Amino acid sequence: MTKRVFSGVQPTGNIHIGNYLGALQQFTRLQDENECVYCIVDLHAITLPKDPKELKENILDVAALYMAVGIDPARSVVFVQSDVPGHAELAWALMCYAYTGELSRMTQFKDKSRGNESAPMGLFAYPILMAADILLYDSDIVPVGNDQKQHIELTRDIAIRVNNKYGDDTFVIPEGRFLKEGARVMALDDPTAKMSKSAENPLSRISLLDDDATIRKAIMRSVTDSDGEIRFDPEGKPGISNLLTIYSAFSGLSQAEAEARYKGQGYGAFKKELAEVVTDALTPIRRAYTEIRRSEALLRVLKDGAERANAVAERTMRRVKERIGLGT
Ligand code: AMP
Numbered sequence: 524m525t526k527r528v529f530s531g532v533q534p535t536g537n538i539h540i541g542n543y544l545g546a547l548q549q550f551t552r553l554q555d556e557n558e559c560v561y562c563i564v565d566l567h568a569i570t571l572p573k574d575p576k577e578l579k580e581n582i583l584d585v586a587a588l589y590m591a592v593g594i595d596p597a598r599s600v601v602f603v604q605s606d607v608p609g610h611a612e613l614a615w616a617l618m619c620y621a622y623t624g625e626l627s628r629m630t631q632f633k634d635k636s637r638g639n640e641s642a643p644m645g646l647f648a649y650p651i652l653m654a655a656d657i658l659l660y661d662s663d664i665v666p667v668g669n670d671q672k673q674h675i676e677l678t679r680d681i682a683i684r685v686n687n688k689y690g691d692d693t694f695v696i697p698e699g700r701f702l703k704e705g706a707r708v709m710a711l712d713d714p715t716a717k718m719s720k721s722a723e724n725p726l727s728r729i730s731l732l733d734d735d736a737t738i739r740k741a742i743m744r745s746v747t748d749s750d751g752e753i754r755f756d757p758e759g760k761p762g763i764s765n766l767l768t769i770y771s772a773f774s775g776l777s778q779a780e781a782e783a784r785y786k787g788q789g790y791g792a793f794k795k796e797l798a799e800v801v802t803d804a805l806t807p808i809r810r811a812y813t814e815i816r817r818s819e820a821l822l823r824v825l826k827d828g829a830e831r832a833n834a835v836a837e838r839t840m841r842r843v844k845e846r847i848g849l850g851t
């Protein structure tokens with residue numbers, strides 16, 4: 524039986540190679556054997572302040588990037604979260620079955636709110652909206668980076684809780700599909716921190732749309748160590764290990780093969796070749812992006828995607844409302 528895959532990315536700028544290797548690349552691979560639904564989660568984006576004009580642009584940027592990396596709208600549903608009312612509607616219902624205690628244990632909430640009394644309620648409810656996204660489509664598989672593990676666990680807990688109350692066929696219990704250990708991409712200027720969209724230093728990341736010179740500069744300046752040996756050892760040599768991970772992901776060589784290839788060579792030579800491998804891989808993505816982003820077909824894809832998504836969402840909402848006893 525074909526499985527339903529669901530995932531989402533927030534419409535913010537600076538989508539980087541961590542997002543690509545952790546999430547987007549999995550999205551495209553899963554299309555071959557599954558029915559995939561990929562969302563641009565704009566309702567999640569407003570949990571932190573956003574400029575309206577920028578948000579609108581970023582939504583289209585991510586949509587174009589989805590397609591530039593190989594998501595095929597003929598096979599997969601690509602749509603914007605707020606175009607389908609069921610997300611917010613189901614999130615409300617799920618809020619009534621989620622516990623404030625479990626939500627206050629979410630590390631993402633703790634990191635972003637830092638105990639601040641004026642942290643928005645939406646930031647607290649963020650994981651419930653994410654659970655609604657997933658459960659609305661009877662999703663079996665959710666490809667995400669490791670940092671989303673806790674949210675997926677919460678989604679499962681809430682779904683199981685509702686099923687225990689209203690019947691086992693209310694929700695499909697989803698499973699996360701996480702990265703292999705080595706594929707967590709770290710910041711280039713501090714290999715002990717995750718590569719992130721929001722870090723202040725632009726050279727801490729490689730954004731998918733960076734030009735070749737910027738990519739080269741970020742890699743050449745990346746923080747390593749002083750012992751001079753190219754060896755995979757995430758504990759002792761986090762910088763070089765991160766570069767080896769990136770090299771292996773983009774070159775198709777295994778980590779061991781990459782290590783063997785550069786044994787005895789200097790960091791400079793390795794970094795130079797790494798920059799070449801990365802720019803070679805990103806150039807076609809950037810070209811496709813530029814074309815798709817200015818094409819009129821983009822809005823049509825999103826409109827069609829929203830219609831297809833909505834058809835599934837409405838069916839689920841009818842079922843959920845019936846079970847809970849809501850409506851006329
Ligand atoms: P976000 O940047 O939070 O919108 O994340 C979009 C997707 O990329 C999620 O599935 C994340 O788990 C994944 N992701 C974000 N940062 C990284 C990273 N440094 N390495 C690997 N995956 C990541």
Ligand code: TRP
Nearest residue numbers: 529530531532564567653656667
């Ligand atoms: N919270 C996810 C992130 O920050 C984005 C997201 C929202 C998501 N809804 C989702 C991911 C549903 C997978 C499934 O990366």
